[in-house]
Amino acid sequence: MWDNLARYRIILGSQSPRRVELLRGLDLDFVQQPMPEIDESYPESLPLDEVALYIARQKATAYIPELSADDLLITADTVVLVEGCLLGKPASEEEAREMLSLLSGRRHRVLTGFCLWSRERxxxxxCSTEVSFGQLSAADIDYYVSRYRPMDKAGSYGIQEWIGYRAIRSVEGSFYNVMGLPVHQIAERLTLF
Structure with missing residues (x-):
């Protein structure tokens, strides 16, 4: 299927188990190489809908010195935009509860920026996906935060988990983008190598 990629060692520069799962779904051979700590800050003047791609580039840039001629690197970053606020990963359970309260009963956008870099290309x-959340009670939020792992998820939720079954009313765009990797767009770009 991926004959055009036979010469590459594909590297997923991510610690995310969801990105590993999604990339495996494309039947790609790749290695997961957790990245060093990356500064995920961004210029205040940067429009919020450009932050995810900016951070994905920062992640890719950190790998450049290590890339060999036969490496193809994939990096990504996901953020949530709601009511003019950018939500990344929560720093505490309390922040996770605050984020979920903000999302409750509202529409939001999930944005994932991604980079596929080799030495030559x-x-x-x-990718942007619109998600509509139903109302969540304080008990719903406490249940989710205490039983699941919102700390490693943009916006403090995983659509593929209990909260997705409980609260997601609609998704307009890529479901997999909300999980953290728009695999259809990744597949399209991989054909260009």
Whole structure:
């Protein structure tokens, strides 16, 4: 299927188990190489809908010195935009509860920026998905935060978990983007290598 990629060692520069799962779904051979700590700050003047791609580029840039001629690197970053606020990963359970309270009963956008970089070619993209949340009670939020792992998820939730079954009313766009990797766009870009 991926004959055009036979010469590459594909590296997923991510610690996310969901990105590993999603990339495996494309039947790609790849290695997961957790990245060093990356500064995920961004310029205050940067429009919020460009932050995810900016951070994905920062992650890719950290790998550049290590890339060999036969490496193809994939990095990504996901953020949530709601009511003019950008939500990344929560720093505490209390912040996770605050984020989920903010999302409750509202529509929001999930944005994932991604980079596919080799020494010879760079492909990048940004995927946006609209998600509508139903109302969540304080008990719903406490249940989710205490039983699941919101700390490693943008916006403090995983659509593929209990809260997705309980509260997601609609998704307009890529479901997999909300999980953290728009695999359809990744697949399209991989054909260009």
């Amino acid at each position: 760079r492909e990048e993209g940004l």
